[in-house]
Amino acid sequence: MILDETAAQDERNRRYAALAAHEGLLPVKVPPFYRRKVEAEVQALGGHFGPLARVVLPDEARIGLRVSGEVPDFVADRTNMPTGGAGSGEDALIRKYRDRLLFAPTSVCAGHCLYCFRQDLLGDLHGREDHAFSGRTEALRARLMVEPEVREVILSGGDPLTLPANALAAILATIEGFPHLHPARLHTRAPVFQPKSLSPAKIEALARHGARVVLHVVHPYELCPEVEDLIGRLRRAGLRLYNQFPLLRGVNDHPAVLARLLERLDDLHVRNLSIFVPEPITGSATYRLAYDRILALWRALSWSNPSWITATRLALDTPFGKVRPEDEIARENGHILFRREGRTIRYPDFPQEHDRPGQIETLLWRE
């Protein structure tokens, strides 16, 4: 039974690899640490439909289901690059907010999340480098010199914690060279994919520069003793730790899963900042939920949990920044319309007929 299922998954992986090569998507990449968790889950459930398998392995819908309204780059990363993405180094910079600059020093990630909202950009860059961080850091320095209103540099990616310790230290020192900036903020999934890759030298570099680290833990089973031990070391080094994550169908789309994840993060002194509405990017249908179900999940979480769980925010990232449920102004032709700073964002809702909720006995199969 498991052998048949493994062969079927191998076949799906092959078809996804062909699709990824054709459409410029990130290929499957599962580091050994995470793979062992997925294998334990597959053994327990008898198939590759559990929450962690769905994060990193394609199902039929990831390969073949497309719904209307999908776009390659919903948040318009490319058009928010200062030079439109052309040129050396500046394609690592994205400016959506007047006071914040997003910097992608690498396009490499420890593992590939098949729900990744930045597939379009990272898929293009995949396999093309990645030793270009010095040119990118110079582009960052040059940009900061001419844009004094920037108050924070956010390192995202790719995953900045896949960089060698000396490269990371050099970037953090560059940012620290601008005294009006807040300490750098880094977004990462390296701790859940490969906790051992965070060497003492990397932790020391982060701590020396007072970095804020934003984890992207999407499911409570990603928090195991090894990951918790690493989080403890980061905390003892004096780092400020946060988390944010997207709502993902079949991964965390149940109030009990969300509450469990937020409880564990709180136990670990990690503050969750936001839960994100999944973006309608190409090939995202297997992960998306109908917007009304998102609101219902949100209400269920809010009504039945204490405030240290419900203090987190629900947000949708857009080309102009985040919008929240209270920014909704209308619904028309299958779209939700949000308004922010005088601009309207049209979010194509996910069709209800495709929205099959995750089952709690699968989502929390260990309980």
Ligand code: SF4
């Ligand atoms: S680690 Fe982040 S940037 Fe990399 S594939 Fe996952 S979601 Fe995308």
